Amino acid sequence: MSREQFLEQLISTLGADVAQRGAEVPQRFWTDWSGTPPVQPLALVRPRSTEDVSALLRLCSQHRVAVVPQGGLTGLAGAAVPAQDAVAVSLERMNAIEEVNAQTGLMQVQAGVTLQTVQETAVNAGMVFGVDLGARGSCQIGGNVSTNAGGNGVLQHGMMRDQVLGLEVVLADGSVLPMLRPMIKNNTGYDLKQFFIGAEGTLGIVTRVLLRLRPAPQATATTLVAMPDFDSALAVLKRMQSRFGNSVAAYELMWDSFVQASMSWLKLSAPFAERHPLLALINIDGKDEAQLQSEMQEVLEQAMEAGEVLDAIVAQSVAQAQTLWKLREAPAELNNHMHPAINFDVSLPQADIGRFAEACEAAFTARWPGKHSLYFGHVGDGNLHVSVDGKTVNGECDAVEAELYGLVAAFKGSVSAEHGIGLHKKPYLYASRTPQELAAMRAIKLALDPLSLMNPGKVF
Numbered sequence: 001m002s003r004e005q006f007l008e009q010l011i012s013t014l015g016a017d018v019a020q021r022g023a024e025v026p027q028r029f030w031t032d033w034s035g036t037p038p039v040q041p042l043a044l045v046r047p048r049s050t051e052d053v054s055a056l057l058r059l060c061s062q063h064r065v066a067v068v069p070q071g072g073l074t075g076l077a078g079a080a081v082p083a084q085d086a087v088a089v090s091l092e093r094m095n096a097i098e099e100v101n102a103q104t105g106l107m108q109v110q111a112g113v114t115l116q117t118v119q120e121t122a123v124n125a126g127m128v129f130g131v132d133l134g135a136r137g138s139c140q141i142g143g144n145v146s147t148n149a150g151g152n153g154v155l156q157h158g159m160m161r162d163q164v165l166g167l168e169v170v171l172a173d174g175s176v177l178p179m180l181r182p183m184i185k186n187n188t189g190y191d192l193k194q195f196f197i198g199a200e201g202t203l204g205i206v207t208r209v210l211l212r213l214r215p216a217p218q219a220t221a222t223t224l225v226a227m228p229d230f231d232s233a234l235a236v237l238k239r240m241q242s243r244f245g246n247s248v249a250a251y252e253l254m255w256d257s258f259v260q261a262s263m264s265w266l267k268l269s270a271p272f273a274e275r276h277p278l279l280a281l282i283n284i285d286g287k288d289e290a291q292l293q294s295e296m297q298e299v300l301e302q303a304m305e306a307g308e309v310l311d312a313i314v315a316q317s318v319a320q321a322q323t324l325w326k327l328r329e330a331p332a333e334l335n336n337h338m339h340p341a342i343n344f345d346v347s348l349p350q351a352d353i354g355r356f357a358e359a360c361e362a363a364f365t366a367r368w369p370g371k372h373s374l375y376f377g378h379v380g381d382g383n384l385h386v387s388v389d390g391k392t393v394n395g396e397c398d399a400v401e402a403e404l405y406g407l408v409a410a411f412k413g414s415v416s417a418e419h420g421i422g423l424h425k426k427p428y429l430y431a432s433r434t435p436q437e438l439a440a441m442r443a444i445k446l447a448l449d450p451l452s453l454m455n456p457g458k459v460f
């Protein structure tokens with residue numbers, strides 16, 4: 001069957017409002033936010049139901065046509081960028097909240113609902129959802145599942161994997177795998193849903209997700225803390241955790257380079273009279289705000305006496321806390337101010353993060369003295385983000401990557417803490433995985449997608 005005959009059958013099976021030919025596909029579906037060059041897909045399908053997804057994959061499997069699942073397209077690894085001979089499948093119309101129950105702490109949604117809608121629905125039900133990240137208004141739950149997203153809440157609630165109780169997935173041959181069981185414990189053989197979490201659309205299409213919600217804290221206290229060096233930052237984190245335990249909800253570290261860029265791009269005023277090497281944004285959850293603030297103040301005073309803290313602001317209102325947190329929002333501006341932004345999200349043994357950042361700075365400066373690089377991250381869970389402005393390194397993006405990933409291997413870290421492998425990190429997967437692990441991954445891929453039709457060319 002020719003490609004034209006396939007397209008005719010696709011449209012007659014799914015309807016012209018669900019399936020479109022390549023020439024009619026709006027350009028926003030041609031690439032994602034990673035800056036990967038756009039590609040017009042063979043067709044775009046925007047299913048309304050699991051049945052639509054199943055019919056599509058059955059047809060694609062019969063005709064050996066590849067499929068690229070797309071969520072909110074906010075991914076930073078190029079994993080949702082279509083291929084010329086593939087059908088792009090956007091889940092954006094499957095955006096229903098099917099059930100929310102504060103008693104059981106569960107929410108069932110279709111995969112195309114945005115993270116922000118899930119968060120707001122949880123709050124309206126008197127609960128919270130454990131994952132939060134800057135792209136919340138655009139990224140979808142299906143995309144969050146498929147990238148095992150992290151973000152600001154990992155310290156307290158874990159990654160996306162820890163928020164998922166069940167999934168419904170359509171496999172490459174069109175069969176539906178229903179795994180929507182509202183139970184935490186279920187040791188009956190392999191936990192199949194885990195294979196699809198973080199699989200970047202290479203094993204099937206996620207169509208429904210059963211999410212765990214968390215009780216909403218009655219109060220949250222926020223502080224912005226200035227510190228002289230990374231070891232002090234770790235010492236302050238440990239102090240906070242020993243005082244507040246799992247109530248330390250966020251610990252976001254920002255190097256001065258990041259703080260300066262953030263203030264300039266977002267037109268924010270300087271939080272402190274002086275510049276400091278490192279700032280941390282810390283949220284502590286609890287029952288009583290005034291009590292939390294006073295305990296937080298006590299810990300900060302002890303840390304100041306020990307020389308770990310140089311200055312601190314404890315937010316006195318929700319509005320002030322929100323203003324402090326604006327400092328952390330610069331990542332949404334990276335693509336507007338860096339040309340291109342070369343972004344990294346690496347994971348490292350927590351104690352080594354400071355030395356790793358220094359090693360990167362030294363290596364970059366030696367080769368590109370005029371380079372502009374930023375360091376920030378969810379340091380509470382060992383995750384560092386680095387962004388380098390491509391035009392300040394003469395556009396030598398590959399060389400910057402080779403330099404940084406070489407250091408990741410030397411520090412025994414992971415080339416991706418959160419964003420995944422996609423297209424961008426494929427050449428460096430070996431730095432984080434052994435040949436034996438890669439062989440086991442390939443065997444799973446072959447078992448679930450024997451024709452290699454699901455998001456081909458991504459991850460491996």
Ligand SMILES: Cc1cc2nc3c(=O)[nH]c(=O)nc-3n(C[C@H](O)[C@H](O)[C@H](O)COP(=O)(O)OP(=O)(O)OC[C@H]3O[C@@H](n4cnc5c(N)ncnc54)[C@H](O)[C@@H]3O)c2cc1C
Binds near residue numbers: 152202331
């Ligand atoms: C400003 C900004 C801040 C960010 N901050 C963070 C952060 O703190 N932590 C973090 O982890 N990430 C972060 N990201 C990255 C990104 O937002 C996440 O990776 C997000 O989970 C991607 O979701 P999406 O819906 O946009 O997925 P997409 O980009 O559309 O797709 C990502 C991958 O998932 C697959 N996929 C999407 N939907 C499905 C589905 N229904 N079934 C099967 N496969 C599917 C795609 O094929 C692709 O492989 C950030 C991005 C931006 C732009």
